[in-house]
Amino acid sequence: MQQDRFAREGDYITLYIPARGTALVFRVRAVSRFSIDYGPLPIPAGLTLPTYDGTSATVPAYGVLPGRALVPQGITFPSVIPNVYDGSDMWYVPEDYRDRLFHVVQRVTPSWLRIDVQVPSGVVQSRFQKDRGMGGVDRAFGYTRGAIETIHIPKVHYGFRYGNDSNIDAVTFVRFEYAEYTVDVPANPELIFDILTRRVPSLWFTLPIFIPDPSVESALEVTYGAFGFPLYRADERVRALEEYRRVLDRILSKYAGGG
Amino acid sequence: MRELVTVFGSASPTASNQSGDFRLSSPVAYSSFTYIRVPQGLKLKVWAKRLSGTAGFTLLIQYTGDVTAPSPTWVTIDAEHLAGAGSLELEKRRPVAVLGVTGKEAVKLSYANTTGAGTIYVSAEVELTDEE
Numbered sequence A: 001m002q003q004d005r006f007a008r009e010g011d012y013i014t015l016y017i018p019a020r021g022t023a024l025v026f027r028v029r030a031v032s033r034f035s036i037d038y039g040p041l042p043i044p045a046g047l048t049l050p051t052y053d054g055t056s057a058t059v060p061a062y063g064v065l066p067g068r069a070l071v072p073q074g075i076t077f078p079s080v081i082p083n084v085y086d087g088s089d090m091w092y093v094p095e096d097y098r099d100r101l102f103h104v105v106q107r108v109t110p111s112w113l114r115i116d117v118q119v120p121s122g123v124v125q126s127r128f129q130k131d132r133g134m135g136g137v138d139r140a141f142g143y144t145r146g147a148i149e150t151i152h153i154p155k156v157h158y159g160f161r162y163g164n165d166s167n168i169d170a171v172t173f174v175r176f177e178y179a180e181y182t183v184d185v186p187a188n189p190e191l192i193f194d195i196l197t198r199r200v201p202s203l204w205f206t207l208p209i210f211i212p213d214p215s216v217e218s219a220l221e222v223t224y225g226a227f228g229f230p231l232y233r234a235d236e237r238v239r240a241l242e243e244y245r246r247v248l249d250r251i252l253s254k255y256a257g258g259g
Numbered sequence B: 001m002r003e004l005v006t007v008f009g010s011a012s013p014t015a016s017n018q019s020g021d022f023r024l025s026s027p028v029a030y031s032s033f034t035y036i037r038v039p040q041g042l043k044l045k046v047w048a049k050r051l052s053g054t055a056g057f058t059l060l061i062q063y064t065g066d067v068t069a070p071s072p073t074w075v076t077i078d079a080e081h082l083a084g085a086g087s088l089e090l091e092k093r094r095p096v097a098v099l100g101v102t103g104k105e106a107v108k109l110s111y112a113n114t115t116g117a118g119t120i121y122v123s124a125e126v127e128l129t130d131e132e
Helices: A189-196 A214-224 A234-255
Strands: A012-017 A022-039 A048-050 A056-058 A100-109 A114-118 A147-152 A159-163 A173-184 A203-206 B002-011 B023-025 B035-037 B043-053 B057-064 B075-082 B086-099 B106-112 B120-129
Touching: A012 A189, A022 A189, A114 A147, A189 A234, A214 A234, B002 B106, B043 B057, B043 B075, B075 B086, B106 B120
Parallel strands: A012 A203
Antiparallel strands: A012 A022, A022 A173, A048 A056, A100 A147, A100 A173, A114 A159, B002 B023, B002 B120, B035 B106, B043 B086, B043 B120, B057 B075, B057 B106
16 A cells, blocks of 8 residues: 555645635544455446447446446445445445545556546536536546545545446456545634645645535535635735634534534 | 556467467456557557467567558567477567557557467567556
């Protein structure tokens, strides 16, 4: 497992939400880091998939992505671990898991496969020049190959899409390298400001939420009581601190058991 | 990213049919194939080749710039010759490399100049990567 990708105990994590221009800030209290050899991609045999050539292909066996085929709708990962909250999506947790963040690196074999993520599942987030161009595994850009890194926030289903632009019917395999962070939110608005102006080191991660979506915004509101902290310039300290106090009140009330 | 896979195949040439394409298999492939299409932006490298059989033959690594054409034009970019019955293992410090510029490029393994009837075998270590 790559060691330096994940946060450590005592680190701060900043999750930037481009659609809102806001950021969530957390302090890592504990880290539980493991790998899961998941198995094949959850693509059922017999499923008909579109291809890059404008035709269709049938999945010949569970977990096989036919040559030139792509998965057009984001899929979630049924749990291989018993008793998880949602058996159809092992990375989904409800809002009362607001003290947890899952930082997940998904590695897919063969690694030439294209991958993208929809947040929430069904909403393509890859964009070019604002909204003028849409990316993804079915486009010329907006995907990665072989691995994708995400941090999962509660109450949102992330959907993953895959594409096989070679001609080989790929026998797939997925390995998750992940960290389950136990987190809280720093209660000091000055510290929040220093983190968001990069005066205090933090693991910055841009959530792939470039397009506002009502379900994501509802999830943020229900989970954290806010969409996050707006970013201010370093010379806007007074204005920022006022705003951060208001936002912190809402967030901390959630952490204090305010629903 | 980089994915190194073993591909392998066999053929049974006869006196009247001394050349052809290997039908290849691989642990990463659910079904067999005759060529590997190079995804756009990636590079295909052939690092090692193993030839064996009860007859000699020439292994041809062939490339086309457009495998979607009705009759793709295949160009030989590498050849190795097994003189007679036996085996030959070749590992090069510099691989044969093909860049996926359009995503239509493909590479196949063929045989020619067989010295007699029998079964011939080939395997190769093929890498798909976006690295140098």
